[in-house]
Amino acid sequence: MRKKIRSEQSETLKKVLRYLKRYWFFLALSFGLAAITVASTLYIPLLTGDAVDCVIGKGQVDFTGIFAVLERMVMVIGVTAVAQWGMNICNNKMTYQIVRDIRNEAFAKLEILPLKYLDGHPSGEVVSRIIADVDQFADGLLMGFTQLFTGVLTIVGTIGFMLSVNAGITLVVLLITPVSMIVASFIAKKTFTMFRLQSEARGKQTALIDEMIGNQKVVQAFGHEKDAMEQFGEINERLRKYSLRAIFFSSITNPSTRFVNSLVYTGVGVTGALAAISGRMTVGQLTAFLNYANQYTKPFNEISGVVTELQNAIACAGRVFELIEEEPQVPEPADATALTDVEGRVDLEHVAFSYRPDQKLIEDLNLAVKPGERVAIVGPTGCGKTTVINLLMRFYDVDAGSISVEGDDIRQVTRKSLRSSYGMVLQDTWLRSGTVRENILIGKPDATEEEMIEAAKSSHAHSFIKRLPKGYDTVIGEDGGGLSQGQKQLLCITRLMLCRPPMLILDEATSSIDTRTEMKIQNAFARLMEGHTSFIVAHRLSTIREADVILVMKDGHIIEQGNHESLLAKKRFYAKLYNSQFKD
Structure with a gap:
């Protein structure tokens, strides 16, 4: 079962990447702007450490040095804001153009599907795939673009900056990191299954509502209200159960990773304090290192949230791709002729x-x-x-x-x-x-x-x-x-x-x-x-x-x-x- 789910996820992801290739320019630009945003953000703790070191002791403050650091900070913050704004524009364009393409293809497929498909699938479920599932996919994709790039780059960049300050303490951080990844991976597998079941139940619920609205006179004429309510209640209960489980598994991701991140921060604080006391690093460097430890752990929280949304997005995308990949009606031959001068034989x-x-x-x-x-x-x-x-x-x-x-x-x-x-x-x-x-x-x-x-x-x-x-x-x-x-x-x-x-x-x-x-x-x-x-x-x-x-x-x-x-x-x-x- 797990292998099947993993295979479905990877196949759906490959299909999403095929759509993504069409907008490689925005993707590359977004990646470049993400790199600038991360580099600028990670440069701030170094400047903060320099500012701390300008405070030599009581009554001994290098104001000239502090003002010079503050000027650089303002410039870096400005560059970060512009880069982040540009990155968000690129991500929005990519997301909603991909969503437009998927909806266009899904609707175009509806026009050429054989009638036996439409006869065998409730119209509400088909509508749910094209509207609700694509919307869920868009939300997950946008969050993925916005936070996944910056999260991964932040982790890599933070490690580089920490190594430049103190390699020993960086090693402590890296040794604790796998615990967070193991926890997030376990929860992600559970989350995908629940989101997929939630999406299917939502489609059935939409189909029933559509059927009831279109046939309300028949329902009332035959006194079917109670049966309809029972049927709706059963589907609604299933949706509640799957939604609750999906939310539960997705919600424990953040506190779990935060607990591991607190361990990282504690390890950095203790080892850094000992290093500062022994004179192997300055108080400013310790301040910078603590900031980096916080910066390093923060993306794990964000990525775990992104992974949860992506699980939902991939589950919804899979249902839409099922529709797009349905066998169309038998195509017309290349040499098909047009009927003219029809007499009626x-x-x-x-x-x-x-x-x-x-x-x-x-x-x-x-x-x-x-x-x-x-x-x-x-x-x-x-x-x-x-x-x-x-x-x-x-x-x-x-x-x-x-x-x-x-x-x-x-x-x-x-x-x-x-x-x-x-x-x-x-x-x-x-x-x-x-x-x-x-x-x-x-x-x-x-x-x-x-x-x-x-x-x-x-x-x-x-x-x-x-x-x-x-x-x-x-x-x-x-x-x-x-x-x-x-x-x-x-x-x-x-x-x-x-x-x-x-x-x-x-x-x-x-x-x-x-x-x-x-x-x-x-x-x-x-x-x-x-x-x-x-x-x-x-x-x-x-x-x-x-x-x-x-x-x-x-x-x-x-x-x-x-x-x-x-x-x-x-x-x-x-x-x-x-x-x-x-x-x-």
């Missing part, structure tokens, strides 16, 4: 597909659709109707067989040209934050005002839009917040009416619309579908009686095929489905 040959390898869904599906045909797909829930739509749009790739549009295998054409050839209205509406106008014009941004209004009138959305506070300029929330489900569906239908693509997909497109309006929209759809290949998925079979071809699906197979009258005449599965909807 679609062929499915021996198509097989399943979401899980051990659970077959569609097997040996064959279908030939002529340009302009209206194809209705019906069947019981779970038979594969919506899956066929996902395959037509290439949201998923077939496991076997092929799907062709105008004779071209859809795996050999660009996804953009394929999807722009279809117009979709689904049962689940999709609207973004913005005005009603912006939501309608998504599919055709260059449409005129007249075209947009004509499309809204065709979908019978114009009347309710005009009743909104600002008409077409009314701002709606995410996913159409403030509108009824029927109004949201009307806006999606308006979008389709405006685009008029060569092929249409209507998946329960009027499921949330009242019967009277539905009849009017069906007439508008009938006009829209003239000359356009259309795929219609419907549970209400009365809406697809005019289809040219009706495919009856069951368990992933087409078990019947024909028009409405011919299928009723067969008195088989379709007839049973149809008649069941009109029984008293």
Whole structure:
């Protein structure tokens, strides 16, 4: 287990360093300024020792020498302040440019991830990785840049200055140092494990909160509040436990190293005092040495804190890199062509597909659709109707067989040209934050005002839009917040009416619309579908009686095929489905 954790840490660190290489100039400049800051800071105790030695005895003070030392101190302090200011600027630039790059890559990966990844991961957890985990990583990285450089350089520089003053006492300091390092290393291993578990629990908590907010009506309708609270309480308790342990292990680092540092300071004080009494060093040198002992031990406290933050940062970065390194959707071939002059001929040959390898869904599906045909797909829930739509749009790739549009295998054409050839209205509406106008014009941004209004009138959305506070300029929330489900569906239908693509997909497109309006929209759809290949998925079979071809699906197979009258005449599965909807 420890080897695995160590391996994960080292791999994540290597990935962070790859991002760091892009900003080597800021890194080198920060390192140089850190060296100046440390050198200037460590020069101050020497000047302090010189000032002490200027005090020879009672009434014997070399004021000229003291003022000269003070002038040098002021100059050195000024140089230290400027160097530290520049170093902080470099570190901030490096940190937030790296964070920007990671977030850009994570979001770009979201755009090309296969739908099966998003179906299998709660949206809240994905959001938590890109927002919360990256923020935690930024905090740890910034602290690392700010204090790690100066801490390491301070330790090295202090040893050099102490050796120049007294090598014997320096040896005492070095002999006690490993104790501090052993303590910090032990605590750091424990801390990383807890921070990783804390990050995972936080992601699950965010996912649950996101789910509850989006489905609060369902929760209340089914009286699920108590169960939701219990589930949240269980996750919250886990987060509390991991957070408490992480904080506990990280908080004992500082007092542990401070205890060892006190031993160092005590050793220097005792041996230094004996050396001063015997005349091997001056009182000023002893003062400088005590300052150096304090300077030497201080970075260990800071570095132990940095290590704790870095453990958290690396744990969070690991979760983000997991997302970035997920397998993207199958890339388009280098020679992929764009569909042009689409008339609407679609062929499915021996198509097989399943979401899980051990659970077959569609097997040996064959279908030939002529340009302009209206194809209705019906069947019981779970038979594969919506899956066929996902395959037509290439949201998923077939496991076997092929799907062709105008004779071209859809795996050999660009996804953009394929999807722009279809117009979709689904049962689940999709609207973004913005005005009603912006939501309608998504599919055709260059449409005129007249075209947009004509499309809204065709979908019978114009009347309710005009009743909104600002008409077409009314701002709606995410996913159409403030509108009824029927109004949201009307806006999606308006979008389709405006685009008029060569092929249409209507998946329960009027499921949330009242019967009277539905009849009017069906007439508008009938006009829209003239000359356009259309795929219609419907549970209400009365809406697809005019289809040219009706495919009856069951368990992933087409078990019947024909028009409405011919299928009723067969008195088989379709007839049973149809008649069941009109029984008293």
